[in-house]
Amino acid sequence: MIVKAIALALILLSTLGFSARAVRPFQMRVRTLEQWQQLVLHLVPLIEWRLTPLPQALMEGARGRGQVELGVAWLTNELSQGEGGFFELWQQMLANDPHLWADDRAVLAELGRGLGVSGVNFQHDHLMATHHELERLCADARTQWAKDGRMLGALVGAAGVMVVILML
Amino acid sequence: MHAWQYLPNPWRQALLDLARDKRCSDLEEVRFRVDRPVYLYHSGWSVPLLIDGVALSTSAVELDRIVGVLIDHSLYARVNELRQGFVTLPGGHRVGIVGRAVSHHGQVETIGRISGINLRVARAVVGPGEVLTEHLTSLTGRGSWLLASPPRAGKTTILRDMVRFLGNQGWRVVVVDERSEIAGYGGAGVPGFDLGLHTDVLDAWPKSEGIEVAVRTLGPDIIAVDELGDASDFDAIAAARYAGVRVLATVHATNPDDLSMTWHKSLGMFDALVYLTAHPNPGTVSRIDCRKERLAVGEMRG
Structure with missing residues (x-):
């Protein structure tokens, strides 16, 4: 009886864990996109008013922004070695971020393609255009989290509960 | 670096x-x-x-x-x-x-x-500026001097060394460094080259505005500028001269004809015109025209 109770408890716990894990990609995508959105907004004054060199501006803008900060730290470190081109390294940084989806990477790759390669006015337009794109992606990601993410979580939870019921 | x-x-x-x-x-x-x-x-x-x-x-x-x-x-x-x-x-x-x-x-x-x-590559050369400064001082006293040469003949290098020497002599020198080449800015407002103890650098200032600001706010004895390019630069130098400030400047020109063809009316502001050449080495002085001599020649022609 005790063994059965322990097994049930373990199944319930793992169900909770799996359910959370099923939801996590949706949740992390939203969080990462929000962090990118904040970074892009932060870059506007750094680039437009202060003319901060791009690696420093990125570091400053990404500070305290979780996975984005890690990626930017890697990128600026690689840039300081002077080995690769900015855009290639930028794409590698995006590819290394597990929380981004293909659509997100495409939008952020375009951001990287235009960063630092023009005068201030075009940088402003480029950052604002990316900000709007990220806003759209964020809205999509939140909807997907609310619909698919929670449904997937509920399904996994339901499957766990079913196993418990069968065991009882 | x-x-x-x-x-x-x-x-x-x-x-x-x-x-x-x-x-x-x-x-x-x-x-x-x-x-x-x-x-x-x-x-x-x-x-x-x-x-x-x-x-x-x-x-x-x-x-x-x-x-x-x-x-x-x-x-x-x-x-x-x-x-x-x-x-x-x-x-x-x-x-x-x-x-x-x-x-x-x-x-x-x-x-x-x-x-x-x-x-x-920019290089600091120590020595020739001092020799030239002393020679020009013996010719013109504490005057204003214009260094003229074609590109890559050592104008900026000689100017930098003259600024360093004069700055160390106690003259208050202001360098209006539009292209950051004289001081070779080293980041965080620090000049990359030694420009002497009494030298201030207006880094990346356009020449005419920089000269005006220097005269109004920094009380210089000498203003140094590189590569005068247009009439507004010469106008700013004229204003500095009227204010009693000596000027060290450089300009692109191969010989006196080149220089007087373009800037004839403005050359009177300078007590000496120094022509540099790249042969046998960059920074070689090929000719010095003093204002006194130019005036004398003008009077003879007149």
Whole structure:
């Protein structure tokens, strides 16, 4: 009886864990996109008013922004070695971020393609255009989290509960 | 930091390795051209840069990468310099960029299709400026002097050494360093070169505005400016002269005819015109015209 109770408890716990894990990609995508959105907004004054060199501006803008900060730290470190081109390294940084989806990477790759390669006015337009794109992606990601993410979580939870019921 | 340190590899390492070769330790320029070998230029010769024994040519993508690294991937911060076709690296090294200008409302916004880069090394030379300053002082007293020469004849280097000498003599010198070449800014407002104890640098100020600000706010004995280019520069110098400030300046010109053809009316502001030549070595003085002599010649002609 005790063994059965322990097994049930373990199944319930793992169900909770799996359910959370099923939801996590949706949740992390939203969080990462929000962090990118904040970074892009932060870059506007750094680039437009202060003319901060791009690696420093990125570091400053990404500070305290979780996975984005890690990626930017890697990128600026690689840039300081002077080995690769900015855009290639930028794409590698995006590819290394597990929380981004293909659509997100495409939008952020375009951001990287235009960063630092023009005068201030075009940088402003480029950052604002990316900000709007990220806003759209964020809205999509939140909807997907609310619909698919929670449904997937509920399904996994339901499957766990079913196993418990069968065991009882 | 040496100019080569700002380049990406493999060029950086190849040039640093070369620097150990005494013959190549005082190179003047390195030129990259699209689909051509990289060339090293000395005052008397040029050779291709060999990487692992091969004279590799540079692709357009590589040129883009080199420019990206040199400007710290921040064209927006250097666009004002690029509008003049070059950027200055910390240490005063000048990078000329050859490419297609992309303009918007008549202003260059970026340079695309980069087809060449010319990295000119800035060097501090100690000594000749002092000799020239003392000689000019014996000729003209505490006057204003204009150094004239074609490009790569050592104008900026001699001017820098004169500023250092005068700055150490106790004169309050203000350098209006529009292109950051005289002081070779070293970042965080610190000059890269030693310009003397009593020297202030107005870094990246346009010449005419910088001269005005220097006269109004910094109380200089001497103002130093490099490469006078248009009438507004000469007007600003005239204003400084009226205010009783001595001026050390440089201008592009090969001989007195060149100079008087363009700036005839403005040359009277200078007590001595010094012509420099690159032969046998950059910074060689080929001729000095003092105002007294010019006036005397004028009177004789009159």
